[in-house]
Amino acid sequence: MSHVPQIKIPATYMRGGTSKGVFFNLEDLPPAAQVPGAARDAMLLRVIGSPDPYGKQTDGMGGATSSTSKTVILSKSSQDDHDVDYLFGQVAIDKPFVDWSGNCGNLTAAVGSFAISSGLVDAGRIPQNGIATVRIWQANIKKTIIAHVPMTNGEVQETGDFELDGVTFPAAEVEVEFIDPADGEGAMFPTGKLVDDLEVPGIGSFKATMINAGIPTIFLNADEVGYNGSELQDDINNDEQALARFETIRAYGAVKMGLIGHIGEAAKRQHTPKVAFVAPPSDYQSSSGKQISKNDIDLQVRALSMGKLHHAMMGTAAVAIGTAAAIPGTLVNLAAGGGERDAVRFGHPSGTLKVGAQASEQNGEWAVNKAIMSRSARVLMEGWVRIPGDAF
Known part of the structure; x- marks a missing residue:
C-alpha cells in the first residue's frame, strides 16, 4: 500500500x-x-x-x-x-x-x-x-x-x-494597545446592564457582568460559585463536576449575550465567551511559589479557557478585565473597590498583571477608547x- x-x-x-x-x-x-x-x-x-x-x-x-x-x-x-x-x-x-x-x-x-x-x-x-x-x-x-x-x-x-x-x-x-476593544459590532454590554442575574437551570442564579471587550467574557463573583478567588489550576481542573458546571454557565451566558441561539451551539464555540470569577484582593502563593501580597493587587481574577482554568491570564481577557474595572458598578470594578480608575493590577494563578483602560460614558452608553498592557x-x-x- x-x-x-x-x-x-x-x-x-x-x-x-x-x-x-x-x-x-x-x-x-x-x-x-x-x-x-x-x-x-x-x-x-x-x-x-x-x-x-x-x-x-x-x-x-x-x-x-x-x-x-x-x-x-x-x-x-x-x-x-x-x-x-x-x-x-x-x-x-x-x-x-x-x-x-x-x-x-x-x-x-x-x-x-x-x-x-x-x-x-x-x-x-x-x-x-x-x-x-x-x-x-x-x-x-x-x-x-x-x-x-x-x-x-x-x-x-x-x-x-x-x-x-x-x-x-x-x-x-512589547507594549500592546487594543483600540476600541468592544468586541464585534454589538454593544459593549449586550444585555444593556452592567450587572445581570444569570439564571442557569439546575445550577442556580448568579450575578454576572457580561461584556464584549477584548473578548466576550462573563464575570462572576467567586463566592457565588464556591471559591475565594485565589485558586490555582489544580483546585479546579481536577474537579470534573466544577468544569462541567462552568461550561453550563458559559453556555447559558453565551445565549444571554446573543452569541449563540441556544445552549447546544456552545460546543461549537469553545473559544468564546470566556468565564471568569473575581474577588477582592487577598494574600496567596502563586503556582511558582511566589508570595503575592494583597497590598500589591487591586483584585483577584481567575479565568477559564477551552474548558480549563488558565495558568495565568488570557491577553484578551485581561483587556476585558481592564475595561470592566474602568466602569463603575461592574463586578470587576466592585471587586477592585469601586470608583473610577484607569488601571488595575490583578492577581492570577501565576502572579500579577497590570492593565489600563480609558472609559467614558456617552449618551448613557459606555465606550472604551483603548486598553493597554505590556507583554513579551x-x-x-x-x-x-x-x-x-x-x-x-
Whole structure:
C-alpha cells in the first residue's frame, strides 16, 4: 500500500505573552489552505496534532493546553492605514475543530515581531533603533491593535529584562494597545446592564457582568460559585463536576449575550465567551511559589479557557478585565473597590498583571477608547513544519 509523503510548510514557532503557537505567512500556505474552509482547518489540526483522544498532542506542535494549541496566519493588510492582517485559530485538543470566533491577546504580542521579520511591514516604517509601531488589523473581530516593537540595529529586539508572571525567563517588553476593544459590532454590554442575574437551570442564579471587550467574557463573583478567588489550576481542573458546571454557565451566558441561539451551539464555540470569577484582593502563593501580597493587587481574577482554568491570564481577557474595572458598578470594578480608575493590577494563578483602560460614558452608553498592557514575545524555532500530504 502506497502512502502520500510528507510536505513541508514554512512556519515559525513563537511565544507571545503566556501563550505559544505556530505562525504562518498566508502566502506560504498550500493553495487550498490560503482560503478559509475545511482544507485550512484540516491542515492546522494536523500541524497541531488534533484531535487527540489521549489529550497530549504528541504527534504535532501543540502543547496539550489551551495556551499552546494555537495557530496564527498573517498577511499584508487589506485595510487602509494598517500593516498586517492577523487571523487567529484556536485549535481544540480532543475534537476536530478550529475556533475562529475570537482573538488571542497573548499571541498578539508576537504578531508585530513576526510581521517585521517576515517583510510584511514596509521598511520605511521600521527604525534601525528604537520602537517600531506596527498597525495590526485583527481579522477575527475586525479591530485595530497597535504593537510597539523594540528594534536594535535593524532587527527585532527579543531579549531584555522585562518579567511577565507566567513566563519563566525575562525578555524585551512589547507594549500592546487594543483600540476600541468592544468586541464585534454589538454593544459593549449586550444585555444593556452592567450587572445581570444569570439564571442557569439546575445550577442556580448568579450575578454576572457580561461584556464584549477584548473578548466576550462573563464575570462572576467567586463566592457565588464556591471559591475565594485565589485558586490555582489544580483546585479546579481536577474537579470534573466544577468544569462541567462552568461550561453550563458559559453556555447559558453565551445565549444571554446573543452569541449563540441556544445552549447546544456552545460546543461549537469553545473559544468564546470566556468565564471568569473575581474577588477582592487577598494574600496567596502563586503556582511558582511566589508570595503575592494583597497590598500589591487591586483584585483577584481567575479565568477559564477551552474548558480549563488558565495558568495565568488570557491577553484578551485581561483587556476585558481592564475595561470592566474602568466602569463603575461592574463586578470587576466592585471587586477592585469601586470608583473610577484607569488601571488595575490583578492577581492570577501565576502572579500579577497590570492593565489600563480609558472609559467614558456617552449618551448613557459606555465606550472604551483603548486598553493597554505590556507583554513579551520570542521566536522559539523557525523553518518548516511537516505534515502528511493527504492530511487536508
